[in-house]
Amino acid sequence: MKTGKRNRLESAGWKLGSAEDFLGLDSEEAALVSIRVALAGRLRDRRLKLGLSQVALARKLGSSQSRVAKMEAAEPDVSLDLLVRAMLAMGAKPSDVGRALAAA
């Protein structure tokens, strides 16, 4: 649930520390986005390096060209699971994925 946290926080009950909560959420969210973007970039790199089209990668993944395009664009409706799955499908090892994350 992407917005659940903020929704909960936005609904009644502030009490105390809301500013910190918001800041915490924002930086956490920013980190997550940067992780997604980093993975998306590595994914495109790997695909091109292997000389595959988005269609070809989609076939490997059991997915569709449009979804591959969304992955590489790091669109918000693409999960980390899907990005990591795609990396692994292109021969990346967990350590490769870890390096991509660490560089985010």
Add this chain to the structure above:
Amino acid sequence: MKTGKRNRLESAGWKLGSAEDFLGLDSEEAALVSIRVALAGRLRDRRLKLGLSQVALARKLGSSQSRVAKMEAAEPDVSLDLLVRAMLAMGAKPSDVGRALAAA
């Protein structure tokens, strides 16, 4: 979609190379599971190190104790997104998450 790939592959059309496809899928799936398990372990480590209960972490996350338990058990209905989000919420940096992944 967790089983989509296999389902698509299992439906008609084998043609050639099915064994390799299956092996590829299996090892990819195994890698994903091991990534999940690694993250789950680090998550628990961090939580305990911070002296937090599952309830306390759930509150930080805007989630529930039961979901935190499922995260730490690496249950299949817990996404990588949620695991990573939880790590970040406990102060981990992307590089920490990356190291956890690389060790998987």
Add this chain to the structure above:
DNA sequence: GTCATGTATGTCGAAATTGACATATAAAGA
């Protein structure tokens, strides 16, 4: 004992994600 605290497990409706499809755009070759 029982009360409190922390954790595990199962279920549910709601929300998010997925593959698929249609369609658009762009570049390159005939």
Add this chain to the structure above:
DNA sequence: TCTTTATATGTCAATTTCGACATACATGAC
């Protein structure tokens, strides 16, 4: 120009994941 190939964007029904809740199982303090 007309094709072809690759990529982008928008939408949708089906599936998956979510937070929440109930409840069970421990462990420890009293």
